[in-house]
Amino acid sequence: MTWRYARWSVEHQLPVGCAARAPAGTQVRAGDVLGNGGTVTRVYLVGGARHIGVSPADLGRVLRVRPVASVRRGSILARTGRRFARAATSPIDGRLVHVTADGDLCVSAVVDEWRVRSTIDGVVERSDDAAVIVTGECWSLQGLAGYGPDAIGDLALAVDGPADPLAPTRIDVRMRDRILVGGARIAAEAVTRAHACGVAGVVAGAAPAGGLRVVYGDDVDASGGPTFDDRPTVLCLIGFGSGPLPAEIWDPLVALAGERASIHTASARLFVLAPAERTTAPAGVPKLALADDHASVRPAADDGAGPNVISLDAQR
Amino acid sequence: MSATLAGPGRPLRVATLDAQASLLERHTRRALLAAGVEIALTLSAADARSFGERAQALRDARPDVVLVALADRGGGDRLALLAEPLRFGCAAQRPAPRVILASSDDGAIARATPLLSPFAFEVVPDVRTEDGRRRIVARLREGSGDEVARDDALEGLARRTAEARRGPALVIDVTGSSTSLVRAEPSGPFHAVHARPLGTGRGADRIVARAGLDRVARWIPWVVDRPTLLERVFNRARWPDAISADRETAALEIALAHEAVGHALADAAVAGLATAFRSARTIVLSGSLAALGPEAAVLVALDALEPIEPASVVIEDGEALVPAASVVPVATSRRALVRITSEAGTREERVDRGAFFVVDVSGDVDVSGSGVTPGRVTAGPLGLVIDARPRPLVLPQRDAERVPTVARWYDALGALAIA
Numbered sequence: 093m094t095w096r097y098a099r100w101s102v103e104h105q106l107p108v109g110c111a112a113r114a115p116a117g118t119q120v121r122a123g124d125v126l127g128n129g130g131t132v133t134r135v136y137l138v139g140g141a142r143h144i145g146v147s148p149a150d151l152g153r154v155l156r157v158r159p160v161a162s163v164r165r166g167s168i169l170a171r172t173g174r175r176f177a178r179a180a181t182s183p184i185d186g187r188l189v190h191v192t193a194d195g196d197l198c199v200s201a202v203v204d205e206w207r208v209r210s211t212i213d214g215v216v217e218r219s220d221d222a223a224v225i226v227t228g229e230c231w232s233l234q235g236l237a238g239y240g241p242d243a244i245g246d247l248a249l250a251v252d253g254p255a256d257p258l259a260p261t262r263i264d265v266r267m268r269d270r271i272l273v274g275g276a277r278i279a280a281e282a283v284t285r286a287h288a289c290g291v292a293g294v295v296a297g298a299a300p301a302g303g304l305r306v307v308y309g310d311d312v313d314a315s316g317g318p319t320f321d322d323r324p325t326v327l328c329l330i331g332f333g334s335g336p337l338p339a340e341i342w343d344p345l346v347a348l349a350g351e352r353a354s355i356h357t358a359s360a361r362l363f364v365l366a367p368a369e370r371t372t373a374p375a376g377v378p379k380l381a382l383a384d385d386h387a388s389v390r391p392a393a394d395d396g397a398g399p400n401v402i403s404l405d406a407q408r
Numbered sequence: 409m410s411a412t413l414a415g416p417g418r419p420l421r422v423a424t425l426d427a428q429a430s431l432l433e434r435h436t437r438r439a440l441l442a443a444g445v446e447i448a449l450t451l452s453a454a455d456a457r458s459f460g461e462r463a464q465a466l467r468d469a470r471p472d473v474v475l476v477a478l479a480d481r482g483g484g485d486r487l488a489l490l491a492e493p494l495r496f497g498c499a500a501q502r503p504a505p506r507v508i509l510a511s512s513d514d515g516a517i518a519r520a521t522p523l524l525s526p527f528a529f530e531v532v533p534d535v536r537t538e539d540g541r542r543r544i545v546a547r548l549r550e551g552s553g554d555e556v557a558r559d560d561a562l563e564g565l566a567r568r569t570a571e572a573r574r575g576p577a578l579v580i581d582v583t584g585s586s587t588s589l590v591r592a593e594p595s596g597p598f599h600a601v602h603a604r605p606l607g608t609g610r611g612a613d614r615i616v617a618r619a620g621l622d623r624v625a626r627w628i629p630w631v632v633d634r635p636t637l638l639e640r641v642f643n644r645a646r647w648p649d650a651i652s653a654d655r656e657t658a659a660l661e662i663a664l665a666h667e668a669v670g671h672a673l674a675d676a677a678v679a680g681l682a683t684a685f686r687s688a689r690t691i692v693l694s695g696s697l698a699a700l701g702p703e704a705a706v707l708v709a710l711d712a713l714e715p716i717e718p719a720s721v722v723i724e725d726g727e728a729l730v731p732a733a734s735v736v737p738v739a740t741s742r743r744a745l746v747r748i749t750s751e752a753g754t755r756e757e758r759v760d761r762g763a764f765f766v767v768d769v770s771g772d773v774d775v776s777g778s779g780v781t782p783g784r785v786t787a788g789p790l791g792l793v794i795d796a797r798p799r800p801l802v803l804p805q806r807d808a809e810r811v812p813t814v815a816r817w818y819d820a821l822g823a824l825a826i827a
Binding site for chain 2: 105107108109131132133134135148189190192193194198200220221222223236237300301302305310311312313314315331332333382384385386387388389400
């Protein structure tokens, strides 16, 4: 795949314990909060249906609060009776997160808050406890693998050419909240420096796999994947190691610099929230070649052919 | 009950809730490995994670199917510890996971029914029974993608080979994203392990994630730069059908195949099948493993499988099975005498512990001697491989000792001939 202006549906997965989320039909902009909640760890199990003398199926009738709602210590969660009342109360300040099949109530302390933000401008198409899907039109570039949380910021070039590596010395705090475009390679030093300087995310042709392990841990794989914790965001566009960008990818990046953009790590996509007429989609699709030693990827010559040459939109 | 189809090239993702792991884990694992699914998450009642962490793990796993095996009512009671995180984490998942409840105990089923109520679920017989496992495999395969066809073909190949050669046959198949071990007897037990996503292509990074980079690198007969090796693995994982064009990548492919087969065998060990797989009179090598060439393929089979009795090794070449070599494992603490009888006559080889070499013979060969299981094998173009290396095979930690050791094994068979 290459650059395309189209209508996209982007699924924003939510962690467990969502307390509030944007309802379907809501108009959102990239960066708006779609859902928020608290990290759920250990839960306190409060006797529910059996304790207050109703069947689990009838518990919903007598619940005073619904999952997921904040509760204070001593708050009544469910209650029956009038003169001889029976009630289930919260043992802690926290949130009622879940009602079990047996009608017991799970209350969790709030140890950490999370927020999931939209990565495109559009309309909420579906919203439930698992995911919020936003549909909207924008430019998009399919990458190979994304790592870290989603990132939103202005697109900024941080290299002079598509074959240049992103040097850590070119990153400073003035680039805060931007999505930096590196060239052929972003080393772990550049990634961590960018994160320390408040850079929203980094996009480049490739990142060294060993560097990704340093940043994201030993269980990182070539498929990438989203996280919700405070880590750098990296989008590898064509490979690992080193990957000079073909003109079909690089030229629109230059043309779209300065526009609002986002990295959606689950789908490994770069979205640029610019109007369709801001640039033109490349006429051709780039051909890429895997180096003989498999340690890097490079653009192939136009007439390039061979066992390890592929055309991006044909097979990916 | 509607089937959940995995996408093309994507195996069915299955999470297991092991409320009675000590009783049932071996049987559950046997069914899952036979079905060729990806085991996305295994949660047991003894899991140290909190309720929220369990629920998040299940949500992250996005299982297509959840397998719940219960032996009795006690298991049903313990299931609450696992089913509630499932309800909390996956009730909103679209499409929702299907649940297969494997139990023949009415009390367990009655207890599990409300716990699993938000999900469509089907009850099959106890996983400890042949019928239960067969039903689970059938249900899981219905929901799997087109990879099932390859699994069926491999199982058919193992059965046909066992019947044709009138002895136990083992098929070892490695592809880009799967590794299979299938053992069949002419008229007897049949065992299959289809480990996904373990392979030398798309599954290469998963091998490294599971085994560790050092365990992959140890099979390469020279000192290798670890970060560069990881680069190669990652690029290989994301490059469809990458072809090894030089010595470095060929060695990487051989190393990945070693670990793929080794880990498939480790999975089989959890299911209680490892010993059976090590014992077969005919070993068929297919897929990417066969494409490595007979020398490298035989080396991988010997190193990773560590067979315990003499076997004929054949390579699948289209519809034909081409003889490659025969292997004779020798168990000795110091020195053994191996008697080899072929059409050319009888010869005796003195074999020291740790020896690994090829005897140039062809055709049908009878082998016997101290530390050798007597038997008849068919030697191919590679001849008869005598393997007296200590079991389990332990590679030296230091490169200065490891490299010459591994290089000697490669040289003995002529593997990595492009070097």
